[in-house]
Amino acid sequence: MIRTSWLPFSRKGVTTSLETDRRDLDVPLLTLPGGSEWTARDACNGVQVFGAIGSGKTSGSGAAIALALLARGFGGLVLCAKPEERSLWQRYALRTGRLNDLVIVSPVNPSHPCRFNFMAHELNRRGAGAGQTENLVKLFSIVGEIIEGKAAQEGPDFWSRSMQELLRNAIDVIALARKTVSIELVSRMVVTAPHSVAEVSSEEWWDTSFCGQLLRESKTAAMSPETAHDYELAVTYWLETFPRMADRMRSSITATFSSMADILNRGLAYQMLGTETELVPEVMFRSQKVIVLDLPVQEYGEAGRIVQAIWKYMTQKAIERRDVNAHALPVFIWADEAQNFVSPYDFLYQSVCRSARGITVYLTQNISNYYALLGNRDQANSLLGNFQTKVFHANADAPTNAYASEVIASEMIALGSGGTSTNPEGERSSSFNVSQSLQSKVLPAEFTTLRTGGPANGFTVEAIWFQGGRRFATNHGHPFVRVSFRQS
Ligand SMILES: Nc1ncnc2c1ncn2[C@@H]1O[C@H](COP(=O)(O)OP(=O)(O)OP(=O)(O)O)[C@@H](O)[C@H]1O
Ligand SMILES: [Mg+2]
Structure with a gap:
């Protein structure tokens, strides 16, 4: 069971060494099976979560990652497709002691003046x-x-x-x-x-x-x-x-x-982007604010999408040009139902945001969502190539499952090109001699057997956790591991 590596965030009484530690990219966010850690540095390499409707993306891997980012004190931007996104982040913020950092951007009940010219x-x-x-x-x-x-x-x-x-x-x-x-x-x-x-x-x-x-x-x-x-x-x-x-x-x-x-x-x-400026993206890394754009696309339609997409672009630019020496903590951009917000600019941003300590977390049902949005497969595949962590929940979507097995198989072929090797945890493992076609056969089937949460599954959500360049000792040094999350 994956747990968030809790380190309650507090501005009061933080010592210099803790301050330094907090800013360290190697702070663990999650503990993966076998005890290895998924750190802020890993998160800065991008996270993409796939899974069918009701597979447990939001309440499984999504919740675990969101709580970890908040618990570490990071600021960020939360894009909202569904109306319940705001209350979800309010609950996360309450659990992690971050309520004071939450800024709700809404034309109806903002928690803070929030116009942004x-x-x-x-x-x-x-x-x-x-x-x-x-x-x-x-x-x-x-x-x-x-x-x-x-x-x-x-x-x-x-x-x-x-x-x-x-x-x-x-x-x-x-x-x-x-x-x-x-x-x-x-x-x-x-x-x-x-x-x-x-x-x-x-x-x-x-x-x-x-x-x-x-x-x-x-x-x-x-x-x-x-x-x-x-x-x-x-x-x-x-x-x-x-x-x-x-x-x-x-x-x-x-x-x-x-x-x-x-x-x-x-x-x-x-109203939100053409008059005064009361809130700017820079507060996400200058004072660790978590800005929730409560203009859900499901309610506000195209106007909600456009306002959020402009906020997202301006945030990406602000993150890219920030001075990481002055503002060292990573900062995140979060999009559940990310098909509403993915843009052609994301590719350029993803290729530079690691050095600016920008974390992108995207959740969506299937890869076809991105193909449709970005106009062609190459562009979608290039973007996805820049997300090193990919979490695959239960899915019956053939293109997504085929993509998952392809990604995993090609990584295994790249990693397993010779004899016995030592993984980053210092453990030796034999190289696997698995052909791409074999992987393609094995893995798509596995994606249909993952648990999807709710009472029928004992509130457990399962996923395949893939990380480019990583070898999991608990899974024969493979770059992926089966993980489970407890819904709460
Ligand atoms: N906090 C919770 N506790 C228990 N069960 C939950 C909780 N949240 C969601 N569920 C149930 O768990 C399953 C997975 O829900 P979840 O919303 O995480 O899926 P999802 O992959 O995000 O779906 P969608 O694509 O529709 O957003 C659903 O059956 C849902 O009813
Ligand atoms: Mg969801």
Whole structure:
């Protein structure tokens, strides 16, 4: 039975050595069969949990990992697909003495002021690279992808080069007109931009157009030679390129931009992400806050998904650029029903978050969820390759079970390439001479025999725990082991 390695978290009376210990990546989170430990360092390599509906993901491995992360004092972000996620984390926080660190982000009953103007935050945050036009263009593009729900394709797709050109030129002018860049202002500028050369030379247009007003105000700003160069390009764009564009092209760019802007400029997205900034992702590692985004997709639908996905992206960026010397404790991003939140950017994040001590824990039913979302198998497989810990609960889904056996078999072949070896626990084991085809035969069947919790199973949940590069002495040095969790 897997147990959380409890070390109750307390800020009071923590000695220097304990402080150091707490910050150590080798702190155990869970004790695996045979007594070997699963540490924060392992968690930073990513965790993916698979299992059928009702197989015990949430109440089995999910609960054990969540309690361990909280017990160690880590901060993090909790994305919510189901309405019960918030109360679940409140119970976890109560059990681990972390209630004071919980921040519930909700448009209804927030536990803390929780509005987050992500764009203003990108412009105003401290640090190199903050506030630069290209960062904002990139941010808009990512937000466009989030709204679209899939990666932007090359060619005449949503976030084409022309869209980025429009954004770049709008942002430069708005910033030089000493206004705070926001989607709202970019929208107003685009809507009032000149549609013909005649408009550019009309006094009426200059007197009534918001775009004209911005161009006039920006002209007087003090500029470095580099800024002046970019500004000239922007002016040329608005006064020559844009009005001379073919009508169809201009209206297509404008419509594409407006469809995204409209979502962010109204309703839940505007309320939570478009006004004030009262809460920022950095509190997760500066003061170990656990931010629960109580905007469950099942209740708030697409708007809930978009707001959470933007929060997630901003958190990933904040984790990536944080100074781990100043803020050493790992920080986590948690998504149960992760198919709602997986994004193409995750792949890039997963490949760098280990050094930034970022822990990602994703739970989902099956691999097909990711295939559908990320558009193709290669992208999903590359992302999953970056999760070193994979937990497989009971599942009758053939592609997921085949994937599990493939992952395990190829790891065994990689690990078992010669004679007797010594595992990380110092125990010797014979190398296994198991062919991939044999594994493929054995393992899928095993996934249907795992216990799924509830009274019929004595409240026990079972899973296959796989870890890349690890050899479990209790399972002949194989990189996986059968584990069980007690529901509570
Ligand atoms: N705390 C608990 N104590 C006892 N039984 C539970 C508890 N939580 C859930 N169960 C039962 O255990 C089984 C597994 O539930 P769980 O919610 O963990 O599955 P899941 O894999 O997360 O499912 P889903 O994909 O629907 O989220 C279900 O039959 C459920 O009714
Ligand atoms: Mg669940």
